[in-house]
Amino acid sequence: MIGFQKAFFYLAISVTLSLLLIKDYHLLYVIIGLIYSFFLYRKNKYLLIVALLISMLMVVNYYVQYNYYINSNQFNGESIQLTCVIDSFFEKTEYTYNVTCKKNNKRYLLKIELTTIKDETVLQLGNTIKLKAITSIPKHNTTPHVFNYHSYLTSKKISALLYVDELRVENSYMTHLQAIKYKLYLHLNRIKSNKAYGFAILFGDRSYFDDHYNKEIESLNISYLFAISGLHIGLIVTVFFELLRRCKLNQTIIQIILTVILMMYCYLTNFSPSIMRASLFVLALFIKQKFLFSIHNLNVLSLIYLVLLIINPFSLLNIGFVLSFLITFVFIISGELLSNDQNNRFKSVFIVNLLAQLFSLPIIASMNYTYNFLSIITNIPLSILYVFFILPSSFMIVIIPSSTYFLNPIFVGYESLVSFFSSIDWFLVNIGSFTLIRSVFYYSLLYFIVCNLENQKSIIKLSILLLIVMFSWNQFKIQDEIVFFDVGQGDSILLHSSFNRCTTLVDTGGKVTYTNKISHPSLYSVIPYLESQSINTVDYLFISHGDTDHAGDYALFFKNFYVKHVVLSQYDQSKLKKEIVAVAKQDGSNIILIDQEKSIQCGNFLFTIVSPNKQYGNDNDNSLVIKTTLESQIVLLTGDISKQVENNLIDSGLLNDISILKVAHHGSNTSTSLSFLEHVDAEIGVISVGKNNYGHPSADVLNRLERTKTQYYRTDQDGTIRISYYFKKYRIIETFPPYNNK
Structure with a gap:
């Protein structure tokens, strides 16, 4: 029989694997689970049976609690009236008060405009408030490796965001414990400094x-x-x-x-x-x-x-929870390993600290990539x-x-x-985000190092492998990637060559202004994604044309990365182009003004400009149209061109065997004619679109795509679309939709 000493530890591992599997299905979790089951069977078959039963019960508990606490009955944008009790202290930001309230088993995060509240005491802990609000179901991260707001709120059992229009206090009552907590809060606020x-x-x-x-x-x-x-x-x-x-x-x-x-x-x-x-x-x-x-x-x-x-x-979604147990686990096992080495206390403290840092490194790096x-x-x-x-x-x-x-x-x-x-x-080193497979390699190596602390030769070999996984993992990626980012109503496309040989970005997305609020979508999508891939240099930055939604965030890329070359249309006469040229010169970037049939080779990608070849009457038609070739795969990036330019491209004979079409102008009806779709005969269409007042994408465009049997993806519904090519021909398409039902 296996000793009772480690039975709960084995059960904890089994439960963790089960919850991770249902949260984020991955074949590797299945493989690890099967290997671990075999390990438990070899230890003790009864322990395996108990582990499976406990894991099944925990999975059932997860789904029951998800439906009970998290699954919201409301829909996005629904107007509701609600009476709830404030259960936290409010937080005041630049634009809103944020506070949580509870009704029955549901917990909500309230977002209240500063102008809505005249007296902050209405947000006092324990107050029962009646409010009118617009619901917003928390989104998943629509770009891989970036902060997942949905998971963060789920870990706190918050089922929905409520944007409050009106509220009033129905009742003010605090329990004794709430009163103590509130008095402490007031007491701390009276402290002059620190x-x-x-x-x-x-x-x-x-x-x-x-x-x-x-x-x-x-x-x-x-x-x-x-x-x-x-x-x-x-x-x-x-x-x-x-x-x-x-x-x-x-x-x-x-x-x-x-x-x-x-x-x-x-x-x-x-x-x-x-x-x-x-x-x-x-x-x-x-x-x-x-x-x-x-x-x-x-x-x-x-x-x-x-x-x-x-x-x-849902605590597994809480980084603080994971780090707390992980570091305590390290302290326990390192204390046992070093129990015989009492002569050098400083050495023991240093080793324990080093192990704690190494075990927590993937989690910390996945938050800020450095x-x-x-x-x-x-x-x-x-x-x-x-x-x-x-x-x-x-x-x-x-x-x-x-x-x-x-x-x-x-x-x-x-x-x-x-x-x-x-x-x-x-x-300070950018080591990038830790994917599941990278984490498995890393922790496996770390486990073998801990188990072989007495064997110096093994330690050296394993440490070298660990350093490679730490510092060079992203340099050995064998796939070429094309990533259409979800930047709202705008464009930004990454073309990243295998083994990090070349990084090309077509457009940056741009700042969006809502009343007095300015948003830079690339800050929450493109930039963190590049950092998560350990990308510090952009070899070529193509600016299709000088519209804000395509290039408004250009300055952020010069600030965060070294941009070697900036490629612009020589026919673009926009004010934004002049700004970009000035900043690029100041930053030491090479400026390339380009026109039709000029080509640039970057890693495995060949970029050929197929338009414009003359000055058109507007910035949209002056967009760079880029034919990107990867072996037999051809991707056509069309900027914001209209049907007029599409007709010229048909006549030019420069388009053939298109695999993927970036649908022009966010799906506007001024572009993507039926004749153009029939001519390019693309397998896949990608529409980069967000919330807008222009009716993008047009229903007519969607009908044309369906009529020509072009499978299409939309960044507003599918999130970021990542297309990976292995050995330049085997294609895998991944999407990162904002909601589970997509």
Whole structure:
């Protein structure tokens, strides 16, 4: 029989694989699951049976809770009236108040225009409010490897966004616990300086730190210090245990009082995953001590993990939850591995810190695509200073607000040190996002390294492989990619050659203005995607023409990447073209003014300009029309040309064997004539379109595409469309729709 010591750990792995599989089906999850099942069978067939049963129950629990809490009965854009109770403190942004409220089992995130609220007390915790609002179902990320807002809200059991038009208070009532929480909130707001630290340790709210300091914290990978975590629990338990012991209370009474204090702290922090994990771990240690249970700490951690997943199966979508358990797991196993090495404490601390950083690296890199390897060294002193100075000082200013004046040098000194370390960017490396297969390789290598710490030869070989996976993974991609980005009502297309030999971007998308709000869609799609692929250089930036929706975000690309060549139509007379040329010259980019039948080879792609060959009467018809060739595959990128230019292209004889057609002008009825579609005879059409007032795409255009049996995709419905070619001929098309029903 397998020992009980690791049974819960094996069950935790089984449950995790099952939940990941239903959340994001991938063949690799199935393969790993089968291998793991075989492993469990070899260990103990009864354990395999239990693991399968528990996993099935957890999957059922996931679907039940999803339908109960998350699945909304409302539709996008539906006008509703709702009475609900505010269950959080409001957050004030540049344009809105954000606050959550609850009705029955549904939790909503309210977005309220600043002008709608005259008195902020209406958003007080515990208020029952009646409101009129427009519903918005949270979208999935429509571009791969970027932040998934839907998953973020799901992890908090929020079923919908409500854009509030009107609201009024029906009732003001707080429970005793809410009253305590609200008084603490008011108390912190009265602190003159350094109150941000108070909000961080009590409520896990880092929004009171300025954006620059938050970025510095993130760049050094010490965000976990400022998120409420086991450090805070450790300090609370240590301080209160010592105080209660001095009151000559017996062990059982002390443990009961500490349990109540920890539960209160969990409530104050909105049951933060890391605080729940740490608090339950302490309680489990109390029980072990009281009843003399012989149970491994890894088993305790795994049991807590399973319990929290039963309560909220969407916690796996919460990065804080995952990091909290992952790093605690590393501390437990590294403590065992280094238990025999007591002579060199600094060496042991360094190895534990290094392992924690390495295990968390894929998760951190998948958030911002970069990793500061200086943090491997700076993490130790910054953590020590935080634990012994910042954390106690933060609690001190909460208890005695006036102490902030003489404690201020401690906070200022720490912030100066963080700023100094973060300013050293020599070790900041763009390692890109970790895909599933990359993560499997990485963690497998890391596992073998941990298991062979005593074997130096094996360590060296495995470490070299690990460094390759860390730094060079994206350099060895064997596929050529064409990516039509979802940039709303605009165009931006990436053509990326295998082995990172060439990166070409056609158009950038452009800023969109809604009343007084300006949005840059490329900031949330194109730029993070390029960074996720470890792309630092754009070899060719083609600007089809000088419309804002095609090129309005050009400056962001010069700011974030080195652009070698900028290619523009020599017939484009737009004002935006002149701006781009000026910025490109200043940035040191080579400027190419091009016209018909000129070609550029970049990696495996050949770009041939098929239009314009003369000056047309408008910017749209002056668009570059680019025939892109990849072996036998030909992609036609058409800008915003009209039927007039399409007819000229038919007569030119330059179009033949088109595989993929970028439908012109976002599907406008002024383009994409039936004769043009019949002439190019494309297999696939792509319409880059977003919310607009122009009626794009036209129903007539869609009918023509269907009539010519052209399979078409729309970025507003299908999200970003990624077309991958393996060995230049085997094609895989992926879409990233905003909603599950597409």
